[in-house]
Amino acid sequence: MNVVTTVIKSRHSVRKFKTDPVNDAIITDALECARHAPTAINHQPWLFGVIKEKKILQEIAGFTEHGKFIADCAVCFAVFGEKAETYYLEDCCAATENLILALQAHGVCSCWVAGDKKPYGEPVRKLLNVPDAYTLVSLVAAGSPAEIPIVQKKELKQVAFYNSYKKE
Numbered sequence: 001m002n003v004v005t006t007v008i009k010s011r012h013s014v015r016k017f018k019t020d021p022v023n024d025a026i027i028t029d030a031l032e033c034a035r036h037a038p039t040a041i042n043h044q045p046w047l048f049g050v051i052k053e054k055k056i057l058q059e060i061a062g063f064t065e066h067g068k069f070i071a072d073c074a075v076c077f078a079v080f081g082e083k084a085e086t087y088y089l090e091d092c093c094a095a096t097e098n099l100i101l102a103l104q105a106h107g108v109c110s111c112w113v114a115g116d117k118k119p120y121g122e123p124v125r126k127l128l129n130v131p132d133a134y135t136l137v138s139l140v141a142a143g144s145p146a147e148i149p150i151v152q153k154k155e156l157k158q159v160a161f162y163n164s165y166k167k168e
């Protein structure tokens with residue numbers, strides 16, 4: 001048993017939250033973990049927004065297609081990437097996963113909500129006064145879980161191969 005792999009395997013996307021707030025020290029630690037993610041040529045081409053105000057959460061939720069539950073989360077993180085950076089998407093996705101796993105390690109559940117490729121990226125950026133050089137990559141709604149749905153994962157043998165791929 002390893003504490004990190006146990007945290008990784010215990011994570012599930014949560015979309016229903018209790019009203020309890022998330023401790024500021026946990027939020028800061030999750031942001032610290034996000035900024036420690038690997039990045040191409042160490043450019044760290046990101047900006048992390050932390051949204052707790054109900055009115056702003058409701059506005060963000062209203063823009064999304066499949067993120068209406070953001071309106072009722074305790075805190076929503078918005079990860080923005082510098083558009084001019086070739087690997088901003090990979091870098092910001094690595095940061096998003098670090099953020100989610102750090103929250104999980106502190107007992108805070110969350111759900112990644114798509115930002116990149118979504119038409120609501122621009123309205124969210126403008127709402128949060130983020131400069132035009134950035135684009136929304138992901139939103140992460142977080143809080144204490146009211147419900148934890150467990151989804152089926154593919155078996156390892158279906159998705160991994162060693163040395164050379166052979167069709168079963």
Ligand SMILES: Cc1cc2nc3c(=O)[nH]c(=O)nc-3n(C[C@H](O)[C@H](O)[C@H](O)COP(=O)(O)O)c2cc1C
Binds near residue numbers: 012014111151
């Ligand atoms: C890039 C990305 C975008 C996602 N966007 C949404 C979303 O818009 N709304 C949502 O409810 N879940 C979203 N999810 C969460 C997935 O639905 C979820 O990870 C998947 O169903 C597997 O469940 P699990 O996270 O519990 O393992 C997204 C996840 C990823 C990685």
